[in-house]
Amino acid sequence: MRRIGVLVAVLCLSACGFSPMYAQNNSVDIWGSSSAVDEMAQIKISTIADRFGQQLRNNLLDRMTPRGVPARPKYRLDVKLVRKDVVQQAMRNDVTATSERVDYRVEYKLYQGGEELVSGDSFAFVSYDILANPYSTTMAQKKAETDAAKIIADDIALRIGAYFYGRQGMAR
Numbered sequence: 001m002r003r004i005g006v007l008v009a010v011l012c013l014s015a016c017g018f019s020p021m022y023a024q025n026n027s028v029d030i031w032g033s034s035s036a037v038d039e040m041a042q043i044k045i046s047t048i049a050d051r052f053g054q055q056l057r058n059n060l061l062d063r064m065t066p067r068g069v070p071a072r073p074k075y076r077l078d079v080k081l082v083r084k085d086v087v088q089q090a091m092r093n094d095v096t097a098t099s100e101r102v103d104y105r106v107e108y109k110l111y112q113g114g115e116e117l118v119s120g121d122s123f124a125f126v127s128y129d130i131l132a133n134p135y136s137t138t139m140a141q142k143k144a145e146t147d148a149a150k151i152i153a154d155d156i157a158l159r160i161g162a163y164f165y166g167r168q169g170m171a172r
Contacts, residue, residue, distance in 0.1 A: 036164035040064045040157070043110070044073035052145055053081060056106070059153030064160070075117070079108045079156070082121075089127070100141075101127040104148045108156050110163070118163045122155045124148035 043064050048057045056079060061069070064077075083105040088097035103125050110118040126148045128140035 036161050039075075039164040039167075040161060041067060042070050042074040043077050043160070044070065044075065045077045046079070048079050048081065050081065052084070052104070052149060053079070055146055055149035056081075056153055059149050060156060063153055063157035074112060076111045077108060077156075077160070078111070079106055081105075082107050097130055099127055099129045101125060102144055102148065104152060106152055106156075110160055118160060120159060122152045122159075124151040124155075126151075 041064070045057055045060050045064065048054065060077070060079070081104065083103070085103040087101045087103070088099075089101055090098040092098060104123065106122050108118075108120060108122065109116055124147075126144040128137075128144040131137045131140065
């Protein structure tokens with residue numbers, strides 16, 4: 001009886017329409033559709049100001065164009081740091097903070113030619129401890145900034161991948 005239940009569950013799951021978003025689509029139909037991975041590989045990521053922007057751009061390049069920058073890109077991704085707020089937390093008796101929370105907000109826009117395809121905001125909230133050793137605090141700040149760049153890059157890559165995946169589904 002248990003085997004029948006497992007078999008029914010497997011058959012139900014196989015009929016749910018699940019398909020991996022980043023799977024390579026080797027078939028080309030009459031519309032000429034390709035996989036989300038192939039479309040993302042055609043994105044030129046514009047430079048982003050400051051050290052945080054450089055880290056964010058490098059993470060986006062790793063996630064979207066792992067085979068290198070396209071020679072003739074079809075799309076352009078513009079990303080801009082809109083806000084970086086630092087909030088002191090966990091105050092001591094002498095009114096000095098023991099930790100800081102940093103909130104990052106970026107805006108991104110994906111273009112094809114002059115037409116805007118996708119736009120949105122992405123956020124990251126990271127924190128670090130303020131330690132007695134200034135070097136340790138500086139390293140904790142840098143680690144938090146690196147983590148925020150990874151979080152935002154993952155979010156943007158996922159959203160753009162979902163856009164291309166949805167567009168691919170409409171072409172079928």
